[in-house]
Amino acid sequence: MVKTHLLLINDMCGYGKVATAAMLPILSYMGVPTFNLPTALVSNTLDYGKFNILDTTDYIKGVFPIWRELGFSYDAIATGFIASERQARLISQYCREEALGGATIFVDPIMGDEGKLYNGVTPATIQSMREMVAVADLIYPNHTEACYLTGHTFNPEGVTHEEAHKLLDKLRAIGAKSVLITSIPVDGRHCVAGYNHTDDEYFLLDYTEIPVHFPGTGDIFSAVLIGHLLNGDKLKAACRKAMDAVYQLIDLNKDNADKNRGIPLERYLDIL
Numbered sequence: 001m002v003k004t005h006l007l008l009i010n011d012m013c014g015y016g017k018v019a020t021a022a023m024l025p026i027l028s029y030m031g032v033p034t035f036n037l038p039t040a041l042v043s044n045t046l047d048y049g050k051f052n053i054l055d056t057t058d059y060i061k062g063v064f065p066i067w068r069e070l071g072f073s074y075d076a077i078a079t080g081f082i083a084s085e086r087q088a089r090l091i092s093q094y095c096r097e098e099a100l101g102g103a104t105i106f107v108d109p110i111m112g113d114e115g116k117l118y119n120g121v122t123p124a125t126i127q128s129m130r131e132m133v134a135v136a137d138l139i140y141p142n143h144t145e146a147c148y149l150t151g152h153t154f155n156p157e158g159v160t161h162e163e164a165h166k167l168l169d170k171l172r173a174i175g176a177k178s179v180l181i182t183s184i185p186v187d188g189r190h191c192v193a194g195y196n197h198t199d200d201e202y203f204l205l206d207y208t209e210i211p212v213h214f215p216g217t218g219d220i221f222s223a224v225l226i227g228h229l230l231n232g233d234k235l236k237a238a239c240r241k242a243m244d245a246v247y248q249l250i251d252l253n254k255d256n257a258d259k260n261r262g263i264p265l266e267r268y269l270d271i272l
Helices: 019-029 057-070 085-100 123-134 143-150 161-174 217-230 235-253
Strands: 006-015 034-044 053-055 076-079 104-107 178-186 189-196 201-206
Touching (some): 006 217, 019 217, 076 217, 161 189, 178 217, 201 235
Parallel strands (some): 006 076
Antiparallel strands (some): 189 201
């Protein structure tokens, strides 16, 4: 059986299991041949308060012509952290080209959380992410990111079932085919809200929140989700498996002394 070849476009962290450093071991364990293109080199997780970041846009600009000349292509592309508006234009154009050849495009529009944008994220960044969303087969913003992408007012108390439905439709209107909104309270319950375009299904999946913070849990969710989708699961089932995996990993590591480095994934790959 020929496996789907995936290109992972995300930042690479030196100290900490986040972004590419978190996703690669998971996808490899799940049997997905995974290649990578770093959008930035980051010294350590941002949770430590001090860090150094190298934007790799000039490197990326030189990579795509070489890959085209060599005839490299991918069956699927997953994008995460985008370092600049210029970088977003390069990557979105490349995704469009690969999509014409049949590639499936997954976009995690990383911009913020808990109602706030991350440091350095600007209105131009939000517009760039809308460009990425427009080329996507599946996007999975969190509640905060969904609100910024659509202009919807963020309410920390959450939304009603009807409002969740409307927010999914607003994201679809930008261009995404299928949509998940993670970490969104719906009628008082912690949920992932979803829409699957292949069967025109809206759904809500509940989860139990563990009140500890680890960087990289969104990347873990993304990797497990993509792994199951590329291995043949439908969206709702793959989402449930990804949610359960994140819950188990947080539960197993909730007493770790230094949570800023993320979850030591290699010890727990067998639960995926």
